[in-house]
Amino acid sequence: MVTHTTYEWTPTQLPSSLSVCLSRHHYRGGRDGPTVYVQAAQHGREVSGAECLRRLHERLLDDNTALAGELITVPVANPLTFDRRSYTTPEEIDSVNSNMNRVWPGDVEGTLHERLAATLWDVAADADAIIDLHTASAETLPHIVHTAGDDSSRRLADAFGTTLHLAEPAGDEARSEWHDRRFDGKFRVTAYDAGIPCITPELGDSRRIQEGPIGTGVDGILDVLRTVGALDGEPSGTDATVCRNHLGRVQAAESGLFRPAPDRSLGDRVSKGDHLGTLFDPMTYDRLQEATADHDGVLYALTRRGAVTAGDRLCSVAVPLEGPA
Numbered sequence: 001m002v003t004h005t006t007y008e009w010t011p012t013q014l015p016s017s018l019s020v021c022l023s024r025h026h027y028r029g030g031r032d033g034p035t036v037y038v039q040a041a042q043h044g045r046e047v048s049g050a051e052c053l054r055r056l057h058e059r060l061l062d063d064n065t066a067l068a069g070e071l072i073t074v075p076v077a078n079p080l081t082f083d084r085r086s087y088t089t090p091e092e093i094d095s096v097n098s099n100m101n102r103v104w105p106g107d108v109e110g111t112l113h114e115r116l117a118a119t120l121w122d123v124a125a126d127a128d129a130i131i132d133l134h135t136a137s138a139e140t141l142p143h144i145v146h147t148a149g150d151d152s153s154r155r156l157a158d159a160f161g162t163t164l165h166l167a168e169p170a171g172d173e174a175r176s177e178w179h180d181r182r183f184d185g186k187f188r189v190t191a192y193d194a195g196i197p198c199i200t201p202e203l204g205d206s207r208r209i210q211e212g213p214i215g216t217g218v219d220g221i222l223d224v225l226r227t228v229g230a231l232d233g234e235p236s237g238t239d240a241t242v243c244r245n246h247l248g249r250v251q252a253a254e255s256g257l258f259r260p261a262p263d264r265s266l267g268d269r270v271s272k273g274d275h276l277g278t279l280f281d282p283m284t285y286d287r288l289q290e291a292t293a294d295h296d297g298v299l300y301a302l303t304r305r306g307a308v309t310a311g312d313r314l315c316s317v318a319v320p321l322e323g324p325a
């Protein structure tokens with residue numbers, strides 16, 4: 001059995017006095033169990049997470065699920081970017097932190113993003129497990145990011161069930177790297193610091209409602225609920241390759257027109273030096289760059305948008321730490 005309650009609140013407002021509202025759903029089971037917190041759409045263009053939570057709502061209520069403990073969901077964590085279908089906000093909305101996922105745990109007296117984060121963290125901080133739903137582009141293999149060496153988060157990632165995990169390093173050395181890239185303000189890092197297992201699924205196909213990634217997301221959340229004992233049964237799970245995060249970007253040396261290698265697909269195992277695409281001058285047809293894998297690994301991003309600017313990512317090869325070859 002599931003008892004459902006919705007709460008709405010207004011953590012801040014726009015200059016015109018228009019309220020910025022948040023809404024969260026509480027699903028309480030008929031027996032004791034863990035508290036699980038799931039949020040979506042910190043980056044508003046990543047709409048599939050919000051749709052995952054809407055479908056999860058139907059599944060939980062229609063099936064009269066035998067839930068233990070409590071599930072809390074926030075379908076739109078950042079209305080400021082959701083309304084703009086954007087990743088970040090313009091300077092007029094938050095001149096200090098355009099990216100909400102760099103401000104956690106937030107500040108109730110800070111900028112708009114900091115205020116949203118602080119009021120959400122107030123709810124999430126009591127959870128036993130957290131899922132922060134994100135969506136990568138269609139040019140990126142769906143994957144899950146978790147903290148390297150954090151077995152409790154790894155357990156959630158294994159249950160969620162994508163074929164690629166990107167483990168982000170922890171520890172003193174990594175923290176300076178995180179700090180340099182402002183990654184220490186990510187929601188998942190704040191959860192890790194608080195000792196709460198947390199994963200960041202990056203479902204496929206930002207900006208669009210696609211049945212495949214959304215089904216993966218709904219099934220993944222249900223399997224995480226099974227793994228923490230909120231639902232009965234065993235998660236289906238998937239054999240995943242675990243790689244190190246934030247390595248292996250091949251960048252455009254010049255601006256031009258990029259043709260990805262036609263025989264390459266996301267998820268392919270590639271070796272250092274393998275050809276991944278060619279950059280041309282679109283007017284003269286001169287070859288500007290042969291993009292090659294900079295090390296052995298899993299090809300998990302390959303741009304297909306054609307026109308690229310110098311410095312843009314052409315492809316990414318994740319370096320395996322472990323997992324099936």
Ligand SMILES: [Zn+2]
Binds near residue numbers: 042043046134
């Ligand atoms: Zn995101």
